[in-house]
Amino acid sequence: MNEVKIFCPASVANVSCGFDILGFCLDKIGDEMIIRKTSKPGINITKIVGENLPYESKKNVAGVSGISLLNELSTDFGFEIEIYKGIKSGSGIGSSAASSAGAVFGINELLGKPFSRKELIKFAMKGEELASGSIHADNVAPVLMGGFTLVRDINSLDIISLPFPKKLFASIIHPEIELKTSDSRSVLKQKVPLKKAIQQSANIASLISGLYTEDYKLISRSLIDVLVEPYRSDLIPAFNDLKKTSSxxxxLGTGISGSGPSVFALSKGEKTxxxxxxxxxxxxxxxNLKFHSYTSKINSTGIKLISSR
Amino acid sequence: MNEVKIFCPASVANVSCGFDILGFCLDKIGDEMIIRKTSKPGINITKIVGENLPYESKKNVAGVSGISLLNELSTDFGFEIEIYKGIKSGSGIGSSAASSAGAVFGINELLGKPFSRKELIKFAMKGEELASGSIHADNVAPVLMGGFTLVRDINSLDIISLPFPKKLFASIIHPEIELKTSDSRSVLKQKVPLKKAIQQSANIASLISGLYTEDYKLISRSLIDVLVEPYRSDLIPAFNDLKKTSSxxxxLGTGISGSGPSVFALSKGEKTxxxxxxxxxxxxxxxNLKFHSYTSKINSTGIKLISSR
Known part of the structure; x- marks a missing residue:
């Protein structure tokens, strides 16, 4: 195998009460990447379609993730990467995660799968670090592992695949505004009331229970974020109206996807x-705001091979 | 049926990362109560053995809980309650919850079960309110429902029964010191770092996952309390040594039972x-500290009838 074409799905991180720890993988919305072996060592990004992103490997999330993987293995050949972006940068549905995960997934396929999907997370996180300045796995984990994933501990990469009811569908609304990660971060309170922390705990615990028992009503009652959404929602156009309309x-519930500006909702059934x-x-x-919208089932497979040769 | 004798088990609330929302029910350790119908309306506490507690119904947690139930039904008869305490007051393993739950469970039996076990929680919470000054259900819920319970929302009584692996056993050490609830409370920080709140969320979410999947290792990794234990543990003699020895x-994990001074540990298997x-x-x-210690399986039934006539 010398070349792979892969589908790199979008993803929703945070998921209301799952701030910083929970994420799920979307279906159909995503990028495509072609990765091929080359005699020239290292990573070369040769084509980027759809977005204006750096070609220099060390400045590109796919490049950085790929380099991180190659640092663990010594190969006397390299890889060429073509990126066809379907996810807008800065949309809040895991654009950088798709590229980061894509690079390491594709290279791993071409190397004969020395790493499991879960093991690839640590390499893909290097791309996320470049994109956001901090390490986090709540997008790359669901992209690589599929479905819903829970990050218990980022340092030890203690990441859990969660089950979910099969009739769960996501709605995504991406209003085309520029929302700087630094702004999304600066509105967060670094200290929170203990009472709110307990409420958040109760809701995430109940959401996990609802996912295991396929209890849509419990999922719905639990999709509440008392720690972050009250502050971040001000940055998103018409958030309260979107949420009300969705309900x-x-x-079942509506929240901010990642750090926004995209908004996600979860529903029972595709029709709803x-x-x-x-x-x-x-x-x-x-x-008068340009926006994109999608309806997607939860993608239980995650990133996948389209073709190889 | 005119008289019931019941077993009112002890319970562990908080359960490390489950501060204020999680609890489980113990087996064998508990009180007994005898409740009988009387022609005289109202609640009369006629006997208390083992602890020095008020006989006046309105000042006794069993009395207050029973009155709260009777306020919802009109009966032209009343109830006499005898309490045989096996659980020490102020031990942190749900002494007041056992009496509160006992009164309403027993009265409900004698009335022909107009309420479900779950519906009895709101009445038993009145006893807890008398005992601690605030409403909480993390002891009465597991006592009435058995096993592990999660309180998502106390106001709407959104309470979830959780599964647990059958080889899970609890160790309880109760050092006989007086620990005032007000002291246990005053050490709490009313504001906590967002980062810690997220860690607590991640651990409780993972603990719930571990309970569903019977993953003892995940349960073990998740039994961490970063919000409360660091402060409360100073009030408990040799807490760090107890925890280290337990490990x-x-x-699988060790923490403060309720607001202490009892310490609980969870293990896989009775022998361990x-x-x-x-x-x-x-x-x-x-x-040179008097202490009591118990090993108990998790009580999946909760409070139960011993005999009736």
Whole structure:
């Protein structure tokens, strides 16, 4: 095998009460990458379509992730990477995670899979570090492992795959505004009331229970973020209206995807999810704001090979 | 049926990362109560053996809980309660919860079970309120429902029964010191770092996952309390030594039971649990401190009828 074409899905991190620890993988929305072996050692990014991103390997999240993997293995050949972005940078649905995970997944395939999907997370996190300045796995973990993932501890990479009910669908609304990660971060309170911390604990614990027992109502009651959303939501156009509309149209819960500006909702059944997506879209129309919207099932496989030769 | 004799088990609340929301029910350690119908309306406490507690119904947690139940139903008869305490007051293993739950469970039996075990929680919480000054269900919920319970929301009584692996056993060490609830509370920080709140979320989420999947290692890795134990442990004699000894003897995790002074540990298998209990006891011997110790399986049934007539 000398060349792989892969699909690198988008993902939703944070998931309301799962701030910084929970994420899930989307289906269909994503990038494509072609990675091929070359006699020239190292990583060369030869094509980027759809977004204006750096070609220099050390400045590109795919490059950095790939280099990190190659640092653990010695190969006398290298890799050429073509990136076809389907996910907008800065959308909050894991654009950098898709590229980071894509590079290491593709290279791993071409090397005969020396690493498991879970083991690839630590390399992909290097890309995330370049993109955001801090290490986190709540996007790359679901992209690589599929479904819902829980990061118990980032340092020991203690990451758990969670089950989820099969009728769970996501709606995504991406309002095209620029939201700097630094702004999303600066609104966070570094100290929070103990009472709120306990509420967040109770909700994430119940959400996990709901995922195991396929209890949609419990999932719905638990999708509450008392620590971060109250502050970050001000940065997102019409967030409260989007949330209200989503709820009125039958969603289980609505929150900020990653650090925004995308908003996600979870619904039981594709029909409800599609109506939630469409009605949330209508909220943004009067604002004269360009936006993208998607309805997606939860992707239980994660990143995948499209073809190889 | 005019009289019931019931077993009211002890319980462990908080459970490390489950501060204020998680609890589990113990087996064998507990009180007994005899409750009988009387022609005289209201609640009369006629006997208390083993502890020095108020007989006046309105000042006794069993009385207050029973009155709260009777306020919802009109009966032209009343109830007489005898309490045989096996659980020491102020031990941190749910002494007031056992009496509160006992009263409402027994009265409910004598009335032909108009309420479910879950519905009885709100009445038993009145006793807890009298005992501690605040409403909480993390002891009465496991006593009434058995096993592990999660309190998502106390106001709506959104309480979830959790599964647990059958080889899970608890060790309890109760050093006989007086620890005032007000002291246990005053050491708590009312504001906590966001980072710690996230760690606590990650651990409770993982603990729930471990309980569902019977993953003892994950349960062990998750039994960490970064919000409360660091402060409260100073109030408990030799806490760090107890914890270290417990871990060295193979326990999965160790923490403060309720607001202390009892310390609990969880282990896989009765043999390990017994050795953990015994070795933790040895830590307290040189301190010349009176203590009680127990090894108990997790009680999946909760409070139960011993006999009736």
């Amino acid at each position: 009125n149209n039958g969603s 999810a599609k109506s939630v997506t469409s009605e949330m879209g209508k909220v943004l129309v009067p604002l | 060295n003897n193979g326990s 649990a017994k050795s953990v209990t015994s070795e933790m006891g040895k830590v307290l011997v040189p301190l």
